[in-house]
Amino acid sequence: MSLLEIKDLSVTFGGLHALKDLNFHVEEGEIVGVIGPNGAGKTTFFNMISGMVTPTSGEILFEGESMIGLDPNQVTQRGISRTFQNVRLFANMTILENVMVAQHCRTNKGVWGSLFNTAAFRQEEKEIREHGEKVLGFFGTRLIGYRLEQPASVLSYANRRRLEIARAMATKPRLLLLDEPVAGMNPMESAELTDLIGKLRSEWGFTIVMIEHDMDVVRDVSDRVVVLDHGETLAQGSFDEVSSNPEVIEAYLGRPLEKRK
Amino acid sequence: MTATTVSNSGSANEPLSIDAVSKGAFDFDMRAALTSGLILALSLVFIALCGIPEGLNERLLIKPVLSLGYLSLLWLPLLFGWLSGNETVLEGMVATKKGARDIVRGLFVGLIGGLGLSLLTVLMDAFDLRDPLVNWSPATEEVLQFSRSIGFGVIAWPVLGAILGAFGAALHVMPEKIRKAVMAGLGTVLSFAIFATFIVDVADFLDDLLYARRGGLKWGWAIALFVIGAGASFLGGGRKISEMKSSYQAATGPAKRQQTTTLILLSLAALIIIPLITGKITQELFANIGIFLLLALGLNIVVGLAGILDLGYVAFFAVGGYTTAVLTSPNRGPDFEGFPTLPWWGALLVTIIIAGLVGLFIGAPVIRMRGDYLAIVTLGFGEIIRLLFLSDWLNGWFNGAQGITNVPPADFGFFSVKGTDPRSVFYLVLFFAAISIYVSWRLERSRLGRAWMAIREDESVAEAMGINTVNMKLMAFVVGAVLASFSGAIFAAKVGSIFPTSFLILVSVIILVVVIVGGMGNIMGIIVGSVVLIGVLGGPKQPGLLAEFSEYKLLIYGALLVVMMLKRPEGLVPNARRSRELHQDEFLQDAWLKGEVDTDDDMVDPSTGGEGTVAPA
Ligand SMILES: Nc1ncnc2c1ncn2[C@@H]1O[C@H](COP(=O)(O)OP(=O)(O)OP(=O)(O)O)[C@@H](O)[C@H]1O
């Protein structure tokens, strides 16, 4: 059984078919790259998996269970977490708070615990904090130390992207959806993040679906690449197969992917 | 102003210091001064036509020279004079030296303002516009003419305006020490004069000593108080306090914790002791402040923490009041015949449960909406609840417009809380306020508090990060409802009767203003807001220290809200996070100046960076 299986998924916005009869699957432990020209429907695809957009028809199965009709928080609770293409951090919360609040659905102490400051409450707070520091520590020293108590708004662009990933990691997902994780980073930064994405699988055990425009990154980490265009799957397969597919080259304005450099 | 003076400097190789520019006493931006003078004139005429000077003329502040009516006009030229000398000094600029120029400008502004009143005096004499303008009356005219002649009024107003404007501006020119002394002196005199009832209530013996028989400070004492206030400040009275404040702010870790605990214990002790030595008026004032503080603390959880703009918060106050009244009073609706009356604390338990349920019931449909829609729907529910209590349909329970009377005092055996003993009410309120403060404080720093914060920042992202936003917001709504019901229960025991008219929409509005003006999301701010607004101006029906102004209370509330929104939207005592939200740019600039802003640590050669690796559009 695939970890995530999507069957004949469609969505329309008004008259626009953002996705048409999409079929897609992810196996446990895979890293799948999703590419496609602007407006192809990649982000919409993520929105649908994470429950932020309801599909018009089709089925989404996660670990064999249907996810249609679940609220985004229930989807996260089941173990799918995402980042946003246009970084959407809680800008006025501190960096630590950003990753602490993401563990909300993995913890349960409520009014009673916080009012009476019970031992269980303190223990849970401690664990939330420790796990938060652990995911932040994944990015070296950039997000920890004195940064912990700073508001997220002071971070540089690249660090905000890293914090987005850290926040998604903090929800303890099984499947991580990364929407253009290296956008806006310089080549050195993206090379470093490419390594880290590999580690997300090898060290943290996440299965990953990643939307990315940077072909170097896609080539370096993806086991499999899916090409979307106009809401439809254009091609699937290894990076080499896909990048030599004439239809894909056509979709990318008629230029071969490799030669653009 | 900066722009004009700098451009005057001419020579290009002179350093760009504003001080280097020579300038005469009249070298200021005439247009800006004229505009501010005209605004002053309009404000003065507006106040005069509201009837405030005439209505408050009987209330003497300093016998025989100053009444509250005149003060309601005279403070404005002073303020505008002061503001006209204010200027923002940008980072890296040298402030202009204050001098004769500023005084002339202040004088000019005040003069124009005064001329506005002169014009009004003349017009009042010449025309009769009493029909649309109620206060276009002989009485107002008399005040504007200083009870002498029209000529006297026409000349006196510009002269007074100019003097006060110049004085206001001169405050900038004085050395800091003298300025502080003058302000402290003025502050002392005015506080003693304005808060006379309160001061006499606290210290009875001062009545004959300081105040004339029919009100107003004796003028000899006015001068003495000025000297005392100014002298105390001059000799460094205020410095100790500000030193203590900065040392408190600088402290960290366990030291700060200890200081905070001491501070809390000290204020608690003061709050317990003060009502023992003061008279009834002060106790009543404290009790009213406390009742509204309780409401404001509850609303703060809803609006300040969870970001739900609830305009119908009075509903829960009403539910608390009515439930308590119905359960404790023998005079409730006939349908309750045979139902035993409960003691107050027993009723309180039921009240809490009912308020929580009503919170759930109202919250469930409302909470899925966002922003404006939610605000309007809560506004509706606030009214619906009141109308239900008023309705014929539930007449058998709540007696409709007759309300429920004879609500017995809250009896705790060793002490009983009733309206005729405001001190007991205050102690009860203090107890519940302590609970509410503790609840707010704990919740804010917990998993729930973080979730609320995230919802406030970005609701859809919060939901995508696994927060059940509906449940969380509902929880805030219910906690807020329960805290409001405390207040309602105390209110019922205090007033002894409950009517639908006690729960007008105005109550919601005033509590919201308290929260906003005080500082949304900050407990200290809420306390300051309640003391300042409810204590000084008064609640919807409760008089404050400035009981004389109760007729113009809403006008002042409105004006205050507008000024706050323009000048200090984060409130008097802002929540650090909230001011960051409202002043993001300033905050980032500040952080940048302090070197805290993050720059990318691994910059690469820009000639290779960025290009080529991105897929085509
Ligand atoms: N909520 C919405 N309402 C209406 N149209 C939408 C909505 N969301 C997306 N669309 C449209 O659906 C199409 C697909 O958009 P989507 O954001 O998924 O593209 P994308 O592949 O992520 O592009 P990019 O590479 O620029 O991020 C676009 O034409 C977009 O305008």
Ligand SMILES: [Mg+2]
């Ligand atoms: Mg996109």
